[in-house]
Amino acid sequence: MSRAGLRADLIAGLSVAMVLIPQSMAYAGLAGLPVVYGLYAAALPVAVAALWGSSRFLHTGPVAMLSLMSAAAIAPFATPGSEQFITLSVMLALMVGVLRLAFGLFRLGVLMNFTSHPVTLGFTNAAALIIGLSLLNTFINVPMPRSDSFVVDLSAVVAQFPHAHWPTVVFGVATLAFLLLMRRMAPRVPAVLLAVLLGTSVSAVIGFEQNASVPFDGILDTTARQAYQALARTRAELGATSERLAGLGDELREAKRRGEFMPELEVEQARLAAAERILERQLNAQRIAAHSFVLAPVADGGAVVGYRKASPGEGGWRVVRVDIDEVLLARGGQVVGDIPRGLPAPALPVVDWEVAPSLFGAALVIALIGFMEATAISRALAAQKREKLDTNQELIGQGLANIIGSIFHAYVVSGSFSRSAVAARAGAQTGFYAVVSALAVVAAIFFLTPYLYHLPQAVLAAIVMTAVFGLIDVKALVGAWRVQRADGVIGLVTFLATLALAPNLAGGVLVGVVLAALAFLIGTMRPRAEVLGRLPTGSLGGAFTHDLPPLSERFVVLRFDASLVFVNVAYFEEAVRRAVASFPKATAVLVIGSGINRIDASGTEAIKALASDLGAAGCTLMFSGLKKPVLNAFERAGLLPLLGKENIYPNRNVALDRLTQLEAEVATRPAG
Numbered sequence: 158m159s160r161a162g163l164r165a166d167l168i169a170g171l172s173v174a175m176v177l178i179p180q181s182m183a184y185a186g187l188a189g190l191p192v193v194y195g196l197y198a199a200a201l202p203v204a205v206a207a208l209w210g211s212s213r214f215l216h217t218g219p220v221a222m223l224s225l226m227s228a229a230a231i232a233p234f235a236t237p238g239s240e241q242f243i244t245l246s247v248m249l250a251l252m253v254g255v256l257r258l259a260f261g262l263f264r265l266g267v268l269m270n271f272t273s274h275p276v277t278l279g280f281t282n283a284a285a286l287i288i289g290l291s292l293l294n295t296f297i298n299v300p301m302p303r304s305d306s307f308v309v310d311l312s313a314v315v316a317q318f319p320h321a322h323w324p325t326v327v328f329g330v331a332t333l334a335f336l337l338l339m340r341r342m343a344p345r346v347p348a349v350l351l352a353v354l355l356g357t358s359v360s361a362v363i364g365f366e367q368n369a370s371v372p373f374d375g376i377l378d379t380t381a382r383q384a385y386q387a388l389a390r391t392r393a394e395l396g397a398t399s400e401r402l403a404g405l406g407d408e409l410r411e412a413k414r415r416g417e418f419m420p421e422l423e424v425e426q427a428r429l430a431a432a433e434r435i436l437e438r439q440l441n442a443q444r445i446a447a448h449s450f451v452l453a454p455v456a457d458g459g460a461v462v463g464y465r466k467a468s469p470g471e472g473g474w475r476v477v478r479v480d481i482d483e484v485l486l487a488r489g490g491q492v493v494g495d496i497p498r499g500l501p502a503p504a505l506p507v508v509d510w511e512v513a514p515s516l517f518g519a520a521l522v523i524a525l526i527g528f529m530e531a532t533a534i535s536r537a538l539a540a541q542k543r544e545k546l547d548t549n550q551e552l553i554g555q556g557l558a559n560i561i562g563s564i565f566h567a568y569v570v571s572g573s574f575s576r577s578a579v580a581a582r583a584g585a586q587t588g589f590y591a592v593v594s595a596l597a598v599v600a601a602i603f604f605l606t607p608y609l610y611h612l613p614q615a616v617l618a619a620i621v622m623t624a625v626f627g628l629i630d631v632k633a634l635v636g637a638w639r640v641q642r643a644d645g646v647i648g649l650v651t652f653l654a655t656l657a658l659a660p661n662l663a664g665g666v667l668v669g670v671v672l673a674a675l676a677f678l679i680g681t682m683r684p685r686a687e688v689l690g691r692l693p694t695g696s697l698g699g700a701f702t703h704d705l706p707p708l709s710e711r712f713v714v715l716r717f718d719a720s721l722v723f724v725n726v727a728y729f730e731e732a733v734r735r736a737v738a739s740f741p742k743a744t745a746v747l748v749i750g751s752g753i754n755r756i757d758a759s760g761t762e763a764i765k766a767l768a769s770d771l772g773a774a775g776c777t778l779m780f781s782g783l784k785k786p787v788l789n790a791f792e793r794a795g796l797l798p799l800l801g802k803e804n805i806y807p808n809r810n811v812a813l814d815r816l817t818q819l820e821a822e823v824a825t826r827p828a829g
Contacts, residue, residue: 162586169585170593173216173576175347177203177594178601180576180624181219182493182609183617186295187288188224188568189237190246192617193496193606195219198250199598200500202562202570207591210554211547215531216576216591217558221625222281222662223527223569225288229660230519232303234512244507245516246568251506252513252520253569254559257528261552275637275644276669277529278630279651280662285628287659292618296329298322298490300448302441307659313445320449320475324365325490325615332356332619340623345582349620356616357609360492365613367489369454369474371464372482378466381450388443389479395436402429406511447476452486491614496606500599506563522663523569528555531572575624643676684719686732688739689749697809711820712745713737714813718752721760730763737776744776745816749809751782761794768799779804781812 177199185195198219206217227249228237235242259265290311294301299317302310332352339348360366376382405426412419451473452464464486467473474486532548558570580590634652638645650672655665689697690705697714700707708714713736721729737746768778778800783791788805791797797805806812 163589165584165586166590167593169580169583169590171597172347172583173580173590173594174597174601175350176576176579177216177218178598179349179353179617179620180573181598182612183620184219184221184224185568186614186617187221187228187292187621188219188246189228189232189242190568191238191243191496192493193602194243194246194566194568196496196598196602196606197501197565198562198567198570200567200595200602201565202558202567203595203598204592205561206554206558206570206572207588207595208554209550209557210588211550213588214577214581214585215551215572216580216594217531217555217572218570218576219568220527220530220571220573221288221621222284222530223523223571225284225291225660226519226523226526226662227569229662230516230523232660234515237303243566245509245512247506247563247566248508248513249516249520249523250559250567250569251508251563252516253524253527254556254561254563256520256524256556257552258556258560260524260528261549261554261556264549265552273644273647273669273673275634275648276651276666276673278633278637279648279669280526280655280666282629282631282634283652283655283659283665284662285625287656287662288625289622291660292621295491295614295618296326296622298325298615300444302445304438304441305661308656313441317445317448322475322490325613328356328360328365328490328613329615329619332616333623336619336623352616352620353609353612357612360490360613361611365490365611366492367487368477369461369486369488371484371486373484375463376452376484377455377463378450378452381447381452381466384443384447384450385476385479385484388440388447388476389481391436391440391443392479393481395433395440398429398433398436402426402433403511405429410511447479451475493609493612493614493617496609498606499603501566503564504566519663522666526663526666527569527571528552530574531555643680647672647676678724681719681722682724683728684717684725686715686717686729688736689714689716707740708813709816709820710740710742712747712816713740713743714747714749714809716749716752720755721753721763722755722757723759726759726763729760730767733767733771733778737771737774745779745819746771746776747779747781747806747809747812747816749782749812750780750787751784751809753787754784756787756790758794761790761796764791764796765794765799768796777801777804779806779812779816781806781809 178196181195181199182192183195185192185198188194203216203218206215207213210217227246230249231242231245235245287307291301291307293311294314294317297314297318299314299320299322302313304310335352335355336348339346339351373382373386376385405422409419409422409426412422451467451471452475453467453471453473454461455463455465464474472488474488476484477487477491478485528551531551555571559567562568562570576594583590634645634648637648647669651665651669654668655662658664658668687699687702688707690700690703690707692698692703692705697716698705715733715736717729717732719725733746733748737743764778771778780800783805791800791805806815
């Protein structure tokens with residue numbers, strides 16, 4: 158590498174790091190993890206993907222969409238932020254990495270072709286909307302329930318607007334306005350980094366975080382104290398139930414290993430699972446109810462002795478967390494807090510064999526969706542820079558990044574459009590720029606984390622919102638509708654399904670893929686088949702579509718625009734018979750076969766049957782414009798002697814000239 162190229166990569170790497178560090182922290186929160194896990198995912202996986210991937214511009218690391226998908230996949234099995242949740246997040250990264258590596262080694266990059274553009278559009282628009290709105294509770298500092306319906310959870314957050322913490326709202330709105338203004342006025346300036354620095358500084362100066370740990374007997378308002386105690390009991394009961402459920406799972410697996418059948422344990426497992434779901438719903442409701450109480454301190458001799466119900470308009474304290482014997486109250490906003498310094502020791506991810514099968518479907522969808530996003534970015538950058546792209550090699554690089562990252566406690570990573578664009582704009586020359594950005598993250602983990610304590614969570618929420626709302630592209634969906642109504646419907650249904658099924662984003666993708674496959678199948682089963690007439694310009698067009706007179710009463714010209722295979726042979730036969738029935742005087746049917754790219758055994762049998770039936774009725778079946786592979790299939794199936802070689806024409810013009818000549822000969826032939 159030349160000195161100029163090295164300098165360019167160093168500048169690009171540092172430029173990307175300015176975006177990567179705050180983004181990775183924000184995306185970790187979206188994934189339900191402590192912010193430090195975002196930094197872990199922004200370190201070693203970034204360098205691994207750059208060294209083993211194909212694109213020299215693609216930047217790998219935490220991304221918003223996969224962060225939310227990871228959180229949604231694991232939420233049914235653990236509480237966000239808990240040790241079990243972190244363990245499963247790292248295990249999911251390992252599963253995604255193994256799948257991507259396998260796809261790359263077996264050269265299955267072609268799988269990306271099974272997701273149509275309308276499905277991608279619908280999913281991306283819905284996912285961006287869900288990601289942004291899922292941070293609304295952080296934006297206004299109210300609890301958000303975690304249920305099986307994102308729409309229900311969001312409505313619960315909206316209902317809590319009267320309880321919003323307005324200083325937090327000010328931080329969030331100010332950050333949004335700053336980022337949008339900088340994007341328009343100074344797009345090359347690292348606005349995200351500036352927002353973090355400004356937000357952290359202001360938060361530290363004004364004492365944005367104000368917390369107090371209070372024993373239950375220090376809550377002087379009886380109703381509030383009872384609500385907090387009920388919340389603590391439910392949380393403890395849920396923890397015990399989940400622990401017992403996990404123990405039962407271990408017992409059942411051990412029993413199966415010994416070949417024993419223990420129905421009483423399976424019944425107990427089902428009962429506890431149902432109880433766990435009930436307790437989770439109960440806990441969600443109690444969290445919201447507890448947060449509605451506003452308290453004020455009671456002082457005696459300058460010391461706070463308890464907390465009473467606050468008067469209207471009085472600055473108050475609200476519950477943040479309840480433990481067994483105390484309550485954490487807050488009057489200020491939520492900040493990032495303590496971030497562990499240094500990198501974690503490498504360790505093989507813990508694989509929970511009970512949960513892993515349930516996570517496989519989500520891991521597969523995350524592997525495909527993440528790589529689809531990364532491929533789209535890589536192709537766009539490769540086209541701009543005239544770079545050759547190997548999608549299978551990129552799969553290998555992405556797979557290794559997730560596998561090795563999981564050993565160093567990283568969660569799922571993939572290609573990032575925003576950071577890749579920053580690198581390209583900064584003049585990156587090789588993938589070494591990504592290594593530079595990873596080293597900058599490592600330096601931040603070792604030396605800068607203490608200074609990020611006062612970073613408001615609302616600032617991170619605003620960073621994610623500005624990133625993902627830019628992905629919403631309604632014009633593209635409208636464009637798909639204009640090009641092909643079916644594509645527009647597929648995109649819209651995928652969008653609505655993703656919203657309805659959230660937080661299970663994978664379900665929305667599957668709905669779209671199935672719908673696109675059905676549309677393709679229907680289009681293949683009922684392709685375009687039209688009787689042709691003569692347009693005023695002299696060219697041929699659909700007789701019934703354009704209300705054209707027929708070419709002749711003596712012969713029919715039918716265009717069939719599809720391969721003739723088992724799924725549409727019945728429709729082909731129906732089209733030919735319908736055309737003959739519309740022209741009872743016709744003695745010939747010419748099928749313009751230039752659109753027939755392939756024919757199978759079902760197609761040749763259908764032609765044999767048609768030729769026989771039409772011949773018995775005094776009508777000849779003819780073909781024109783058949784491609785060589787189709788002609789070869791005709792010959793192998795014995796159709797040429799049956800139809801007559803004279804009835805197979807090289808193109809439609811020769812066929813029409815011959816049919817017109819035959820019609821003229823019949824017309825001049827003496828009667829009798």
